[in-house]
Amino acid sequence: MSETKDKIVELADHLLRVKGFNGFSYKDISDPLSLKNAAIHYHFPAKADLGVEVIDHELTKFAGQTKRWQSLPEDEQLEKLIGVFRKHCQDKNICLMGSLASDFETLSPEMRVKVQELGKRILAWLTGCLEQGRHNKRLHFKGEASDRALMIMTNLQSSLLMSRVLGPQVFNSISTQLMKDLKK
Amino acid sequence: MSETKDKIVELADHLLRVKGFNGFSYKDISDPLSLKNAAIHYHFPAKADLGVEVIDHELTKFAGQTKRWQSLPEDEQLEKLIGVFRKHCQDKNICLMGSLASDFETLSPEMRVKVQELGKRILAWLTGCLEQGRHNKRLHFKGEASDRALMIMTNLQSSLLMSRVLGPQVFNSISTQLMKDLKK
DNA sequence: GTCTATATTCCGATAGAC
């Protein structure tokens, strides 16, 4: 991949998180990179193509991160995940999943499929982590692991949303309480 | 308020939830109501004015609902709140708070203030409900009521987001587990 | 007061030069 294309995707990722898919334009990308908007269209004919690429990057990134964590105890793996969200919180970003879920009804079919894939992957990993963690007595919770994974994922997702509105202490409260609940 | 103005606000509320603030246009309102887009501008000079009105309506609605619930046991009040979210889930809507928090960085200062007010009001009510509920032994949870309120609010908010992406069973899983956790 | 016709700006996208 060319350097320009890489920069476009990186910037699009940021804009998608901060302003939402319908809240940014090609101009928001071409201006900072000192390009013309047509240059973006060369790399990504339609805006939806750019959207798909950003999600693909996130899928790859997530797979790499979780693989790097896999030898850690499950509670520490979870802390790592929370750390990723904390980083986004500091950058005033929200998670890609939350941003794209918000705009879901306005997305192209191709983008919707990718968003669904991202959601399934995150939940699958989280479910496995919780299940293993309970088995190894590192994590404690009631009910199905898949239900608990849904609870935790939605906590983290909306913690970034609410942090933007009410301040970063929202993220701290939620992430702290989250781990307390799981450590029993 | 005129009947037309009322219909505009009602439709804007729906569009805001389904498509997001940057995902709908005045045309999406004027066409179904058989008006010209300029007619909307008469009632709401700028799009942000319409946004503020929609949030004000929600604030009033929420105040009325919680007042009507106030004589119920706290666990039933909570069920009522979940019922409101369930209704939105069925209509493929997401909660106003979630939608506006997503687009927060692109909103006008006036709209941001209103969104903040909405968030504070919901959290204040939920915190009070949890506190009273614990005191009356109708609800059981660890930690501060305000922290627990954040957890529950984010669960409900993102449950609607994820339901759109992965299907309505997401909402069912989360809302069921939520009440189980609180009933001890 | 309420709405129509119209202005203006901007967006996503295409064609073709370099």
Next chain:
DNA sequence: GTCTATCGGAATATAGAC
């Protein structure tokens, strides 16, 4: 691979008719 030029359309918004 990036640029110039430009299109068609849709967006928000204004000015003025009824």
